[in-house]
Amino acid sequence: MTPTLAGILGFLALFLLLAVRMPIGLAMMIVGAAGIALLNSTTAALNNLGSFAYSYSAVYTLSVIPLFVLMGAFATVSGMGADMYRTAFAWVGHRRGGLAAATIIACAGFAALSGSSIASAATMGKVSLPEMERYRYNPRLATGAIAAGGTLGILIPPSTVLIVYALLTEQSVGRLFLAGVVPGLLLTVLFVLTVFAVAVFNPQAGPPGERIPMGERFGILMHSGALIFVVLIVIGGIYAGVFTVTEAAAVGAGLTFLHALWTRRLTMAKFLSALLDTIKTTAMVFFILIGAHFFAPFLALTRIPVELADGVGDLEIPAFAILMVIILAYIVLGTFLEGFAMMVLTVPIVLPVITTLGYDPIWFGIIMVLVLEMGLISPPVGLNVFVVKGVAPDVPLGEVYRGILPFWGAMAVGVALLVMFPQIALFLPDTMLGK
Amino acid sequence: MLDTIERWFERGLRGLAYAGGLILAGLAALVIYEIVMRYFFGRPFRGGFEITELAMAVIVACGLPYTAIRNGHVSVDVLSRWLDRPAFRWLNCAVHGAGAAMLALLSWQAFDYALRGMGYGDITNMMRIPKYPFQFAVAVSTALFSAVLVLRALQALQPAPERAKSGDAQ
Numbered sequence: 001m002t003p004t005l006a007g008i009l010g011f012l013a014l015f016l017l018l019a020v021r022m023p024i025g026l027a028m029m030i031v032g033a034a035g036i037a038l039l040n041s042t043t044a045a046l047n048n049l050g051s052f053a054y055s056y057s058a059v060y061t062l063s064v065i066p067l068f069v070l071m072g073a074f075a076t077v078s079g080m081g082a083d084m085y086r087t088a089f090a091w092v093g094h095r096r097g098g099l100a101a102a103t104i105i106a107c108a109g110f111a112a113l114s115g116s117s118i119a120s121a122a123t124m125g126k127v128s129l130p131e132m133e134r135y136r137y138n139p140r141l142a143t144g145a146i147a148a149g150g151t152l153g154i155l156i157p158p159s160t161v162l163i164v165y166a167l168l169t170e171q172s173v174g175r176l177f178l179a180g181v182v183p184g185l186l187l188t189v190l191f192v193l194t195v196f197a198v199a200v201f202n203p204q205a206g207p208p209g210e211r212i213p214m215g216e217r218f219g220i221l222m223h224s225g226a227l228i229f230v231v232l233i234v235i236g237g238i239y240a241g242v243f244t245v246t247e248a249a250a251v252g253a254g255l256t257f258l259h260a261l262w263t264r265r266l267t268m269a270k271f272l273s274a275l276l277d278t279i280k281t282t283a284m285v286f287f288i289l290i291g292a293h294f295f296a297p298f299l300a301l302t303r304i305p306v307e308l309a310d311g312v313g314d315l316e317i318p319a320f321a322i323l324m325v326i327i328l329a330y331i332v333l334g335t336f337l338e339g340f341a342m343m344v345l346t347v348p349i350v351l352p353v354i355t356t357l358g359y360d361p362i363w364f365g366i367i368m369v370l371v372l373e374m375g376l377i378s379p380p381v382g383l384n385v386f387v388v389k390g391v392a393p394d395v396p397l398g399e400v401y402r403g404i405l406p407f408w409g410a411m412a413v414g415v416a417l418l419v420m421f422p423q424i425a426l427f428l429p430d431t432m433l434g435k
Numbered sequence: 436m437l438d439t440i441e442r443w444f445e446r447g448l449r450g451l452a453y454a455g456g457l458i459l460a461g462l463a464a465l466v467i468y469e470i471v472m473r474y475f476f477g478r479p480f481r482g483g484f485e486i487t488e489l490a491m492a493v494i495v496a497c498g499l500p501y502t503a504i505r506n507g508h509v510s511v512d513v514l515s516r517w518l519d520r521p522a523f524r525w526l527n528c529a530v531h532g533a534g535a536a537m538l539a540l541l542s543w544q545a546f547d548y549a550l551r552g553m554g555y556g557d558i559t560n561m562m563r564i565p566k567y568p569f570q571f572a573v574a575v576s577t578a579l580f581s582a583v584l585v586l587r588a589l590q591a592l593q594p595a596p597e598r599a600k601s602g603d604a605q
Contacts, residue, residue, distance in 0.1 A: 017530075018510070018511045019511065019513070019514055020514075020518065020526060020527075020530045021510045021511065021512065021514070021515070021518060021527075021530065022510060022530050022533070022534060023503075023508035023509060023510045023534070024508075024509050024510060024511070025508060025509075026508070026534045026537060026538070029537060029541070030533070030534075030537050033537075046544050047544075047548075049540060049541045049544040049545070050541075050544030050545050050547055050548035051545075051548050053541060053545055053573050053577060054492055054545065054548070054549075054569065054570045054573045057491050057492045057494075057495035057496070057573065058488040058489060058491050058492040058569065059488065059491060060484055060487050060488050060491075062491060063462065063466075063487050063490075063491050066459050066462075066491075066494060067459075067462070067463055067466070070459060070460070070463060243470060246466065246487070247466055247467075247469070247470050250462070250463040250466035250467050250470075251466075251467060251470065253463045254463055254464070254467050272453060272456070275452075275453060275456025275457065275459070275460065276449070276452055276453065276456060276501075278456060278459065279452045279453075279455045279456045279459070279494065279497065279498040279501065279502075280452070280498060280501065280502045280505060280507045282459075282494060282495065282498050283495060283498030283499045283501070283502035283507070283508075284502055284507050284508055284509060286495045286498075286499075287499060287502070287508055288509060336511070336513050337511060338509045338511065340509060341509055341511065380513065381512060381513065
């Protein structure tokens with residue numbers, strides 16, 4: 001069998017196993033190990049089986065994943081999300097659509113502590129949805145804002161998705177985090193503008209909340225002091241070179257833990273449940289990573305990525321057109337594939353093409369996260385939508401999706417802006433870390 | 436019967452996951468201790484890197500089987516409406532069974548790998564900690580993961596149509 005044919009059969013087998021609901025890590029492991037046995041040798045495949053699960057867990061740089069997840073879990077317990085919402089409410093709540101805008105801003109703030117979209121949407125949903133119901137917000141706008149705002153969790157650093165992308169592509173985590181900052185802020189602004197636009201077209205959708213005097217607003221801002229402090233220490237520490245990304249994650253986990261203790265919100269039960277959630281997320285991510293380490297060498301043996309990149313390089317089609325096709329394909333894939341899964345499956349094939357076309361892998365990582373975010377809120381399997389549905393069980397799923405539509409449009413605008421002006425992502429890492 | 440087994444099994448695996456969580460908390464404390472020593476006492480602690488690596492293996496090993504029994508490993512859910520029909524229970528059983536077989540093979544090879552490492556004295560560079568206990572932990576973890584899938588394969592054959600499945604991800 002030629003390596004190319006083996007590769008094609010491997011992909012078919014993989015999609016078949018995924019279709020019958022085999023966990024993605026396991027499916028990649030089976031296909032990868034079988035492929036290595038076929039193209040290399042059975043001994044090599046068995047040796048990989050024996051060593052990979054250990055050698056791809058016992059990695060120093062990977063410790064950032066559980067540590068950042070732990071930081072997010074403690075931040076959730078400590079009520080920093082609620083504090084952030086109160087602050088955002090004080091500043092924009094009195095405008096039309098202000099509560100939804102406050103939700104977006106609070107999500108952005110919380111995203112700076114949490115690398116997960118699900119956690120962001122769940123935390124902010126519990127805080128902001130009752131408020132929006134109290135002010136008789138249109139449920140479409142309310143749920144749409146939470147689902148969309150939650151997606152900021154994986155763009156604004158720290159981000160588990162960006163860490164995994166960094167590992168898969170051998171890029172620097174710090175550089176990717178820096179590259180996510182401005183696009184994250186840009187997307188926040190686009191979401192807030194979307195909320196206000198919805199409120200202008202449909203004044204009933206988002207009635208204004210009470211106006212809080214300027215003097216008090218600064219007082220309330222202090223409530224979010226802890227969150228701002230932790231973000232400054234963690235993100236600032238990485239950029240200033242005071243600590244490594246791993247150290248920043250540990251410090252962040254320590255600080256959010258202390259804050260949760262200080263606010264007396266941390267009970268023993270909550271501490272243990274934060275640990276349990278963290279371990280579960282960690283194991284989920286690592287199992288995919290371990291599986292990907294079986295699939296990647298198999299793909300390399302098939303030479304498909306190299307040949308595809310060469311073939312695309314020889315095409316008489318402008319690079320931009322190919323990029324558009326890739327982005328569109330990702331948007332379609334994202335509607336039914338889980339984000340991590342989609343990334344580990346496609347990056348080994350797509351990245352060589354992207355670099356052959358002359359695009360920057362860091363910039364592409366940010367584009368990819370944006371597109372993953374669009375998948376998180378689009379039917380049929382938008383994970384964030386299900387989270388929001390869990391918080392707002394009375395709102396029909398169709399209503400949530402309709403509410404999301406304008407935000408989805410805002411994300412498309414975000415992707416278009418990033419494609420037109422790659423500097424939005426690259427400016428910060430290039431100036432702070434050099435080219 | 437199977438559900439009783441699952442309940443007890445889940446309880447045991449949860450204990451393991453708690454242990455992993457406490458190790459992670461300890462790891463965070465160690466990293467912070469390292470920073471404090473470096474900046475405030477000018478005495479960098481050199482073993483941190485290796486301890487982190489070994490701890491990571493244990494943390495992942497403690498979490499894998501618990502995540503499996505909580506259906507926390509990511510899978511693609513698009514065809515669930517069809518696959519949950521009774522007609523497909525043999526297929527579901529086979530999928531879990533294949534997964535269990537794969538992990539059993541992996542676990543066996545991982546035991547072998549750990550034994551070989553123990554044989555020639557595979558140790559870390561700086562602190563000279565033997566690696567084999569941590570490699571054994573991974574082997575045991577994948578064996579437990581395989582057992583979870585055996586349980587799932589048997590459950591798939593049960594006629595009970597409505598089984599609560601909680602899939603959480605990311």
